[in-house]
Structures are given as structure tokens and as C-alpha cells.
Amino acid sequence: MRVMVIVKASQESEAGQMPKHEELAAMGNYNEQLVKAGIMLAGEGLHPTVRGKRVRFSGKERTVIDGPFAETKELIAGFWLWQVKSMEEAVEWLKRAPFDGGAEVELRPVFDADDFGEALTPELREQEERLRAEGERRLKQG
């Protein structure tokens, strides 16, 4: 199964403070362990929300909202995608991460197309996959 590990923002990350040298080294070390264990599929860190945008949908109206956003603890600062056998395995790996200071990191199993069951008709499924492929292609070209 794939699990997304969601690292929440902090006041420091939202203020755009770069991690200290030791913190970077510890995180680099941890990432290396994940790669060596063969479970790390992908991972990225995100800029603070001051550089982010939101789009609000209401009927046909689209409102663009510029960052920064409030509710710091609910914001996302980065993520990993792991390939593991169970949620328990993901938990055991996460426990080894060098976080501190009350940080809360969230683990969420990634949906498999099969998890949608009947609700996802073949036509919808096809459309969804096609859009996803298109998005990837744009990303690669951009």
C-alpha cells in the first residue's frame, strides 16, 4: 500500500525560516534510511503559504485568494509517499523521524482506484486517469 506522510506547517516554516544545519543533517540521514529500506517513493517540501494561492468555488464563481493563510497548524509544509505493507509499518517508520517540539505528522493511506468500488464507473475512471496522465505530461513539459 501507499501511504502519504503529511508534515504540517509550523510558525517557523510559515515564516520561511530554513531548518538549522543539524536539523537538515538529521532529516537527510532519515531520508537516506527510507531510501535504503526501499520504501520511499517520493517526497517534497513546500514553500510557505505566503507564496501559495487558493481558489474558492461557489456556483459559477471562482475567487482567487492569495496566501499567507491562517490556521498554521492545519497547513501543509511537505509530504512523503511511502510504499509499505501496512499502516503499522508506516507508523513504525514515522516514529524514527527526527521531529520534535510537539510536531504532529499525519499518515494517510492513498486511495487505490479500486477503493471507490461501484461509485467510480468505467467512464469516470477513464476520465480521471486521463486527466491525471495529462497533468503529469504538462508537469514534465513545464
Add this chain to the structure above:
Amino acid sequence: MSNERAARESIEAVWRIESARLIGGLVRLLGDVGAAEDLAQEALLVALEAWPRDGIPQNPGAWLMATAKNRAVDQIRRGRMLERKHGDLGRELDEERSAMATRIEASADDAVGDDLLRLILIACHPVLSTEARVALTLRLLGGLTTDEIARAFLVPEPTIAQRIVRAKRTLREARAPFEVPRGADLQARLSSVLEVIYLVYNEGYSATAGDDWMRPELCDEALRLGRILAELLPGEPEVHGLVALMEIQASRARARLGPSGAPILLLDQDRSRWDRLLIRRGLQALARAETLGRPLGPYAIQAAIAACHARAQTPAETDWPRIVALYDALVELTGSPVVELNRAVAVAMAFGPAAGLEMVDELADHPALERYHLLPSVRGDLLSKLGRGAEARREFERAAFLARNARERELLLERARTVERASPSATGDSDPR
């Protein structure tokens, strides 16, 4: 979920993370795979008792290792006491054991990478049968139980248990050296490891929908082993080649079976269902193999062929001339007539069915392909593209006759029925060439 069950599942997860390193470290100390695994299992039993009560320790790997080492030292000391009582054992043996106990107590838990590599090489040792290598690798490196391995390979559990016991005994009797070999020796041992990993992968990949979940799980396990090996031996292009091949093949898993479980051929697959993350990872692994600047081996070349398909957004965009060139290299390396048949298909796609047919006909007399159903199947396909329907029908019928798989036979008979309808003009086909 009850607390007890939750604790058990956490311990299983820790075991999955730690077991290979634990066993690898113990093999280094004891020089015996069987003894190392027994001790590791004993440490697990102690953990299953202690952890639900006291909680999982901060560093569970070190805890398990310390427990296993204590047990080892206890056993050695107990053995010495017994021997002293019997009185007639040589002083030499006694000293040897004492030294071992001291060494185990003092040993540091470093050199984890070497421990793992050593363990993989032992599990895939050439003195073992292929089946034994597969079972031992999944057991020692994957942390799978014998029951899980048995379900994955659709054999009774006692068969797997026996296979593993016998494999450990064979290793002991062969006194297989535990050092990691260098140079050409490492290459030879490595190819055995790659073979085992790819075999595990294919066992999972060839499973159809609705099978026991353990079978697709084998693909994940093989990929994980491949990724681990790629970090242990980053300078070996074939390791990255195999990883690339598996990642790209796995990217098509969602697209390769129809709703009823019938296989969908590569060119007919809905490419929007291919997993872009795995394709990207596969292309990266292939790039790693290529940048090492050594001639590509069979796995890397197969990965490069798979990459040509992965890069094409539609079947029409496929770079067939490049695929032909890659098959040329693969034929050169393997000399396999099956690879030559694949090359003929690529040639037909790149330069037209007549060119492909010519190559297939050259292979027709090859003894290894005499009863291979894909030869008449490919020939039938090319003949039908050339409008020679009646000949094509005969080839499809022959292919169906040779096919072992019921579903495949049905598909071929279906093609035999429809091919003549598709080209009713081609009746005067007296010349079989």
C-alpha cells in the same frame, strides 16, 4: 481493535523493518544462517511477551539485537559447562567458544550495509536450488512467514518450511563462505541474486485478478528488494537495470487486465491508466544504469525497451527503430531465439510486416521454438497484415493447438475465426512462403 492485537501488529511491523538487519548481524557473529535465524526468532518471541506489557522500546532494533546476543552468549556458556562436566573435551574448543562469547558481547552493531548484502548473497547462494533461493530470500530478507510464502507460491506450507530447513542445512554443509566477494566473483553471485528477485517479481506479475492478495504482494516485495540492492551496490548497472525494468512493468499493472481478468496486450492498453510515478522512477533507475558508463546488460536493455513504450503517449509514437536496435543488442548478449522472435515483431512494426515475416521464417526451423505457440501466433499476425488470410488462419489454429493456457487458446481460436472474414480476398494462397 483490541490493545493486544494492536501491539501484535506493531511488533510485526517492527519485525518487517528490523529482521533482515538483525539476522544479517547475527550471521556475521555466528557464521551460520540457521543459528542466526533461530536466535532472531527467539528474540522476537521475547519481544512478543515483553513489548505488549512494557511498550515498544525506543530503539527496537538495538533491543532485539541485544536480546539475541545475550541468548547466544548464554547458549555458548551453557554448552561449555556441560562439556566441562563431561570432562573429555579439548581445551582448544573451550577456548574457541569463550573467545566467541566475548566477541559477541563486544561486537558493535555497525556495518549494517555489509550485513545485508552478505545476507542477500547467502540466501541466493549458487549451491542452493532456485526454489530454495527464492524461499530463503523471502524469509530472511522479506521477513515473510513460511505461511505467506506458501500462499504466494500456491504450495502447501510444510513444503516451504522443509525447503527452508534443507536450504539452511545445505549452506552449513557446503561451508559456504560468508565474505562479500569482489570483482568477477561478485558479478557471478550478483546475477544469481538478480535472477531470484526477478523470479519473485514475475511470480506476482503473472497472477491474474481475484487471486490471493499475497501474489500481487510479491511484486511489491521484489521491487523493495531491488530498491534495497540498488542502494547497497550503487555501482552495478544491472541492479539499476532490473529495478528500472520492474518499476516500468509495475506501472502498467492497472492497465494490463480487462474487467473479466483477460490480459490486455501492451499496444491495446489504456495508457492513461499507467502509473506515472512508477514510470518516472523506472526512467530514473535506467538513467542511473546508463550513466555508469559500462555496457548495458540484459536487464538494463529490457528496461530500455520498456522505457521506449513508457515514453510513447500513444502506440503510434513508439520509437520502433530504437526498439529494434535494442533487441539487436539483446540478441547479441543472450543468443535466445525467443528474443529473436520479439525482434522480428519489432522489425515488423518499424519496417513493415514483410520484413518481420522474413525474420520469423528464418526462425521457423529453430528446434527451441518448434512447439512454442507464439511463433505461429506472430506469423499468423504478420500474414493477416499482408492480406494472406487463409495462411494466417492455419497459423492461428496451430498456435491455439500449442498454447497451454485455456484463455490464450480461446483468443487464438477467435483470431483464427475472424481473420478469414477480415480478408476474404486472400483465397489463392497456395504458396505457404
